[in-house]
Amino acid sequence: MTPPAPDAAPDRGRALRRVYSTCQMFMAAVLIAFIAGSLIFTGGRIAEQQGTNWSEVWSWPAFPVPAWLLVVPALIGAIVVIPMCVRTPAGLANRLLGAVGQTVAAAGSAVLFMFLFPSDAGPIAMPQAEDGYLGWHWLALIPSAFSLVVLLVAVGAKGREYDRLRMTGRLPS
Template sequence: MTRRQLNRANVLWLIFTSSQVALAGLLVAFIAGSLLFVGGRVAPMQNEAWPQLWAWPVFTVPGWLPVALAVVGAAVVMPMSVLTPAAMAPRLLGAISQAFAAGGATVLFSGLFPAETGVMPMPSGDGLFLGLHWVAVPLSLFSIGVLVIALLAKGGEHERSRRTGGLLP
């Protein structure tokens, strides 16, 4: 692998990681803000556990934001996986974890911010629909699938190199 390809792999990994961590970070910020400023109220149907400083929600997450971040991740995951050398296979495992966290955040956001119209009705049956956030879930699943395949393809070579002393343990 040339130095240029390695640099490209690093840039793509940084883009992927940034998009996935931003999604998970939005959820962490939302929950932390809800606990601190909205009396512990995270969901719309919850009551406040203590006096609130702000009205719920602390901030809204528009449906397009998780979708846009998931599109960025899905767009770079395949070239990132191809360009990542076997010596850096553990990086792919970390990327799988990030994609799972991002997908979980989008599932929670789609339930926290329902829409009045949509394709998928809310399980509560109150006439609302899951927010547009759910569109990011298939993109996260695509990213996870690509990463799992890449990890399976490169993990064996990484382990052989590690056992023969080609890599640090």
């Protein structure tokens, strides 16, 4: 094990980054499981209005995804993101940049599910639909967007120091 670089700060944000990544990747994994399950069990039918491509084993949706399944990890991520960014040293800013991609994937799953599972009532009318509303999954999009903004600000703030450490060869391993 190599000793840390002389001016490298200890990594106090590791546990927070793990919690954050778990929350974000869980949301993306739910989407992947839903799509895979739909392709396998519902005859290739992803959306309710879509037809089947082959005989279905179960009727759509094979795996209903309630909104709380995305909202809870999105809220946990939003609670953890600020302390995570503050506690992550500038030498590990590249890990925050990786969290940006995870957050985009999580937000994308919220967007897809709010269209895949429309609601009978709600505050946001479904585009080009007369009586449908966006599914309550959009509530997961709000904390995900907040987390994305915080991450982008943190990456911007720590990016110069990261570049300085990289140029001088003092990045922690």
